Amino acid sequence: MTTSRLLTGLSAFPLTPIADDAVDERAFVRIVERLATAGVDSITALGSTGSYAYLDRDERRQAVELAVAAAGEVPVLAGIGHVRTREVLRHADDAQAAGAAALLLAPVTYQALTDDEVLTLFADVSSAVSVPVVVYDNPGTTHVSFSDELHARISRLPHVEAIKIPPVTGGVDVVRARVGSLRSAVAPGVAIGISGDAVAADALVAGCDAWYSVLAGTLPGPCRAIVDATSAGDAQEAQRISGQLDPLWRLFGAHGSYRVVAALAEELGAVAHPCLPRPVMPLDEGGRADVRAALATLREEGLVEQ
Amino acid sequence: MTTSRLLTGLSAFPLTPIADDAVDERAFVRIVERLATAGVDSITALGSTGSYAYLDRDERRQAVELAVAAAGEVPVLAGIGHVRTREVLRHADDAQAAGAAALLLAPVTYQALTDDEVLTLFADVSSAVSVPVVVYDNPGTTHVSFSDELHARISRLPHVEAIKIPPVTGGVDVVRARVGSLRSAVAPGVAIGISGDAVAADALVAGCDAWYSVLAGTLPGPCRAIVDATSAGDAQEAQRISGQLDPLWRLFGAHGSYRVVAALAEELGAVAHPCLPRPVMPLDEGGRADVRAALATLREEGLVEQ
Known part of the structure; x- marks a missing residue:
């Protein structure tokens, strides 16, 4: 298990708010500063929540530069995915030059890729970078299905130090089995982090090294508390807090975390409307009303400041 | 049924060959010139076969400009898809300025889109362009599933004049039923074209207005013959020629038409290797050997010059 703070603990995925079809620099900087203050272990700029797939090279460079400057001592990871290897390599160069401490790479597809092609992509990047690479296994957006064998091959490339796995439902024992089988397949020391906020408490209790968190990008407090409870061995407390967030997890399930967290950030005044x-x-108005209701509940329970 | 040649008959989808990570201009121009000489009804630059999803704005503008210049009197359609509306609008402007006669738009996704979002994309484009728009329904690459209701709504937008539907298998009667139900849903006069080369003869016999053809971008002769036979009312002859192409259709099914037609173009000396x-x-070598064998069969049968 990797002990570096860089690839363990709570990584917050901020929105990259868009206003007038450009990156809203002031709002983005404010978000990143708040995350740093909240004590997240790392900030992943340009995750899926950060709209990386929609941003061009200049916008991505701008976002990483702003994030690194605003994050202070907190390390910044940067998403670099693109359908074309050439662009991935350019994003990797730009992100490293801007001070990214690690790179998050999803194999974005248009034509479906074979396993060999996915491996080739990671190999091309691996041989061109000098910071750790996190494998971003996100079948919901990339439509790439990673087998454990593919993970095993990629994990043996230089600089590949972590894997961000998709949600595993079914409770702690199911996640423990899943992570155990993946850990036994991949190179020793490769960190395994969970995505899918609703299952994060279970996954941390089950031994995942990191939580790549959508919600922490907008509402870091309760996410920090979940991770801290797990670190202190208090599984029950972690799951209790996660349970308090159920109204949000249900909305994530219904509308996708991307749109819900954007609406939440709008309601909190962190970004302008619209921001995607x-x-x-x-x-739509019904969905926003649901987000407002969930937020009211969280405020009543003291998870969000009034 | 639209009678304009622009959105009916045989539209050939050329590769945009890539060499040293850039568009191979000479090879691309030669391909387009050959298609014009072969008498295709239109040339669609920057289809999926033309790797549009992988090309940046400058490369796309370059490809459309080259295609229009090389196509002579043959109208050129241009693919403009991108995950972000802003980029789609830029591609539309560039393609129109370069002389594209129509635009082909697939709703490329990263985050899954709702029907309303897909409609909004087409509405944004529709209100910004002055040439016909072809709706590119390609679930295999975009992961958007078009209902007939969504097609109906989009078809009523200004400038939307045609739909490129995904393959319909099961024979002439099945395609006729599918096209009949789609036609009754969409605005009158919207042309319906088939993609999926293996089923094109059946689809043309069943009344499709156009064949958006991968193979015709590299091997227009037999595709032209299939369309001409159908136009002459000779369904049997169209299906006989399509049957002769079965070795290629089988390889399309096994490896995807994109990689197979690239290998075919390489074998024919039209492009350098690799070109994607x-x-x-x-x-891989096994797949290439299969392509060579298929090509040898086509040569024996006189479908390809020796």
């Missing part, structure tokens, strides 16, 4: 890149549209 | 944008890799 077209053609992605904000939640 | 990384991380997409050329067929």
Whole structure:
């Protein structure tokens, strides 16, 4: 198990708010500063929540530069995915030059890729970078299905030090089995982090090294508390806090975490409305009302300041 | 049924060959010139076969400009898809300025889109362009599933004049039923074209207005013959020629038409090897041997010059 703070603990995925079809620099900087203050272990700029797939090279460079400057001592990871290897390598160069401490790479596809092609992509990047690479296994957006064998091959490339796995449902024992089988397949020392906020408490209790968190990018407090409870061995407390967040997890399930967290950030006044890149549209009025209701519940329970 | 040649008959989808990570201009121009000489009804630059999803704005503008210049009197359609509406609109502007006669738009996704978001994308484009728009329904690459209701709504937008539907298998009667139900849903006069080369003869016999053809971008002769036979009312002859191409259709099914047609173009000397944008890799030696064998069969049958 990797002990570096860089690839363990709580990594917060901030939105990259879009206003007038450009990155809203002031809002983004404010978000990142708040995350650093909240004591997250790392900040992943340009995750899926950070709209990386919609941003061009200049916008991505801008976002990583702003994030590194605003994050202070907190390490910044940067998403670099693109359908074309050439662009991935350019993003990797830019992110490293901007001070990213690690790179998050999803094999974004248009034509479906074979396992050998996915491996080739990671090999091309691996041989061109000097910071750790996190394998971003996100079948919901990339439509790439990683087998353990593919993970094993990629994990043996230089600089590949972590894997961000998709949600595993079914409780602690199921996650423990899943992580155990993946750990036995991949290179020793490769950190395994969970995505899918609703299952994160279970996954941390089950031994995942990191939580790559959508919600922590907007509401770091309760996420920090979940990770701290797990670190202190208090599984029950971690799961209790996660249970308090159920109204949000249900909305994530219904509308996708991306649109819900954008609406939440809008309600909190952290970003302007709308803040997602077209053609992605904000939640409709019914969805926004649900987000407001969930937020009211969280405020009543003291998870969000009044 | 639209009678304009622009959106009916045989539209050939050329490769945009990539060499040294850039568009191979000479090879691309030669391909387009050959298609014009072969008498295709239109040339669609920057289809999926033309790797549009992998090319940046400058490369796309370059490809459309080259295609329009090389196509002579043959109209050129241009693919403009991108995950972000802003980029789609830029591609539309560039393609129109370069002389594209129509635009082909697939709703490329990263985050899954709702039907309303897909409609919004087409509405944004529709209100910004002055040439016909072809709706590119390609679930295999975009992961968007078009209902007939969504097609109906989009078809009523200004400038939307045609739909490129995904393959329909099961024979002439099945395609006729599918096209009939789609036609009754969409705005009158919207042309319906088939993709999926293996089923094109059946689809044309069943009344499809156009064949958006991968193979015709590299081997227009037999595709032209299939369309001409159908136009002459000779369904049997169209299906006989399509049957002769079965060795290729089988390889399309096994490896995807994109990689197979690239290998075919390489074997024919039309492009250098490799010609696809990384991380997409050329067929392996076994696949290439199959393509060579298929090509030898086609040569024996006189479908390809010796």
